[in-house]
Amino acid sequence: MALRGIRILGDPVLREPAEEVEAVDDDVRGLVGDMLETMYHADGIGLAAPQVGVSRRVIVVDLGNSDEDGVGTVALVNPRVVEAGRQKDKAPEGCLSIPGLEEVVERPDTVTVEGLTPEGEPFSREVSGLLSRALQHEIDHLDGILFIDRVSPFKRRMLMKKWQKSRAEEVAS
Ligand code: ZN
Numbered sequence: 001m002a003l004r005g006i007r008i009l010g011d012p013v014l015r016e017p018a019e020e021v022e023a024v025d026d027d028v029r030g031l032v033g034d035m036l037e038t039m040y041h042a043d044g045i046g047l048a049a050p051q052v053g054v055s056r057r058v059i060v061v062d063l064g065n066s067d068e069d070g071v072g073t074v075a076l077v078n079p080r081v082v083e084a085g086r087q088k089d090k091a092p093e094g095c096l097s098i099p100g101l102e103e104v105v106e107r108p109d110t111v112t113v114e115g116l117t118p119e120g121e122p123f124s125r126e127v128s129g130l131l132s133r134a135l136q137h138e139i140d141h142l143d144g145i146l147f148i149d150r151v152s153p154f155k156r157r158m159l160m161k162k163w164q165k166s167r168a169e170e171v172a173s
Pocket of ligand 1: 094095096097137141
């Protein structure tokens, strides 16, 4: 396993729809291992392959200290939301690719996610709460969608102002 660099907002790979994985092979399992190491190192609870510059449909989630149900590590290949409940949930989200920014995002509380495990076995689970939110956030990444796209235009403008200011300070320091 190896650490990979995390791509930051502005990198075009974050906006590209990622490619379907044709075969779950050692290459994919190696990518999953690297993504987990990178996510843990960055103290994140989820990561999608485009965030490490790989435009393939692979995600990892581990809720860490917030993992109340003992779910542990979830790694999925070609994941998709096949069903979403009508009830919505609002909670703050951040993203390793947009460090320092956080905003409340509304999403369906319960979704059914399907995909393949890194062993190539079919995965299907109805999830809710934080796990549901994390999986939806990561699956969004595979379609080039970021959490800042899911807030009101007004809030997005505020976030972008804050982002440009923090980037400018980073360059200056
Ligand atoms: Zn993210």
